[in-house]
Amino acid sequence: MDDVQAWDTAVLLLRAATELTDGIQRGVAARGFADVRPAHGFALVRISRGGATVAELAEHLGVTKQAASQLTELLVSRGYVTRTVDPCDGRGRLLQLTEQGWTCTRAAQQAGAETVSGWQRAASDRTVRSLRTALAAVVTPGPLRPGW
Amino acid sequence: MDDVQAWDTAVLLLRAATELTDGIQRGVAARGFADVRPAHGFALVRISRGGATVAELAEHLGVTKQAASQLTELLVSRGYVTRTVDPCDGRGRLLQLTEQGWTCTRAAQQAGAETVSGWQRAASDRTVRSLRTALAAVVTPGPLRPGW
DNA sequence: TCTAATCGTCAAGATACTTGACCATATCGA
């Protein structure tokens, strides 16, 4: 595969990601969570995996601790997240999802699944399965960030 | 494919997009363009396709005309883009890439191709080809935006 | 202990966006 084809692949991937994030954004809003930005969604998904600290969140999102702290403050004030003192470390404050936070996270998952299901109808089940297999083969585990 | 698998596919796609955009960003910076943000890259790619107006750029990026105008001003002041009066429409100002703009755009393309080539080495040529085929089958033409 | 490192936050400034207003030009119908 030459450079032109490789770049073409990159463009297709970025376009697919744009479609997907747009779909998630719309779906989440349609389910009644109009006040969550994409970055909030990434934060909620991260916190849902067994909780997180502000510092972990910062690294995950690729921003400073202060920015993550501000984001957290917003999520707390809107009732998506709670801050509890970490019993093992008096400095750390463990972030966890509230019931509303879980509902919102599930809404994002449903909206994402919906978009992918749309691709299955437009193309085919086999195509999306091969997409999934190929992606799983190339990606390395790591953070999900609000893109470029 | 159930909802869990569909969401899993979505996560893999977002992770791949994160890897790719990080790779492009690093590659572009390494080639000497440290002052371009991701959004600038999307703008340059759009303008490279035969020029664009501010309004077209705004729609492409999903922002207001004013934001696109400010972005343009920045790209002009840094020597990536020129504004010329549209001969067919006295209102419109056609944006076009300077030589430096082209060099930067090519740098982004090379960096993107490089990342995809890395996937070919890590996985296989066949895997990336099937990725490309699957993506081409599911995506609809449309704008590339700095994602979520 | 005493020192250095880490967690989280406060404060202030930079940056990138928004809404609202405006002028210049183009288009269309009477």
Added chain:
DNA sequence: TCGATATGGTCAAGTATCTTGACGATTAGA
């Protein structure tokens, strides 16, 4: 032909989100 209306672009001001810098609280290590 001309007046109403729409469109392209910009100026100005406000807002949101990020940054850097400083700080107190807590923990870990020499």
